[in-house]
Amino acid sequence: MSPLGGVGVNLAVQDGIAIDRILAEPLLSGSVGTVELRRLQLRRLPTTRAVELLQAGIHRTVDPAVHGHRPIRPPAPVEWLLTTFPALTRIPARILGVGVTAEHAPDFARREEPTFDGAR
Ligand SMILES: Cc1cc2nc3c(=O)[nH]c(=O)nc-3n(C[C@H](O)[C@H](O)[C@H](O)COP(=O)(O)OP(=O)(O)OC[C@H]3O[C@@H](n4cnc5c(N)ncnc54)[C@H](O)[C@@H]3O)c2cc1C
Numbered sequence: 001m002s003p004l005g006g007v008g009v010n011l012a013v014q015d016g017i018a019i020d021r022i023l024a025e026p027l028l029s030g031s032v033g034t035v036e037l038r039r040l041q042l043r044r045l046p047t048t049r050a051v052e053l054l055q056a057g058i059h060r061t062v063d064p065a066v067h068g069h070r071p072i073r074p075p076a077p078v079e080w081l082l083t084t085f086p087a088l089t090r091i092p093a094r095i096l097g098v099g100v101t102a103e104h105a106p107d108f109a110r111r112e113e114p115t116f117d118g119a120r
Contacts, residue, residue, distance in 0.1 A: 001048070002055045004062075007096055011051065017103035018043050024106065047099035054092050 001008070022040045026032045057078075065072040073079060082089055 001052055002059065004055045004058055005051075005096060007051055007055075010097065011048065011099075014047065014099050014103045015044055017105050020109055021103070021106045024109075043101060046101060047095070050095045050100050054095060 001011075018040060022043065023032060023036055026036045061074055062072055064070065074082065
């Protein structure tokens, strides 16, 4: 994975939540095997691949501009799509920020919501 976009920590947090949800119970009962690890891998693969695809696309646009001092512009069809349908810009933002499969902590790992004054 490229360092472009500084996505590593974001993915690491999502990975951690998925690990929590999928592996916590098997870990507690001492029964983590390849089946559980494979399940985790399959869960995280779509997001990892989607982020890599986005990064590859951004590299194709940015790299020549950086080295050739040309203005940074997305490929014409992408630029047309994004200017015609601005809502589409949410898709890469969503993939980079949340992932393809949004990860949610299991109930046992959730804190009670603090009240307005910070008390619990
Ligand atoms: C110089 C640099 C700058 C970066 N800047 C950014 C940035 O600005 N923004 C961003 O989002 N990301 C950034 N990253 C990427 C980010 O740090 C990583 O993507 C992220 O830390 C990965 O987290 P992780 O928990 O998956 O793995 P890691 O943080 O690598 O944690 C894995 C841990 O497992 C331990 N470990 C490995 N093997 C074993 C084993 N066999 N037994 C026990 N423990 C083991 C390792 O010691 C390590 O502590 C940067 C990375 C580098 C190197």
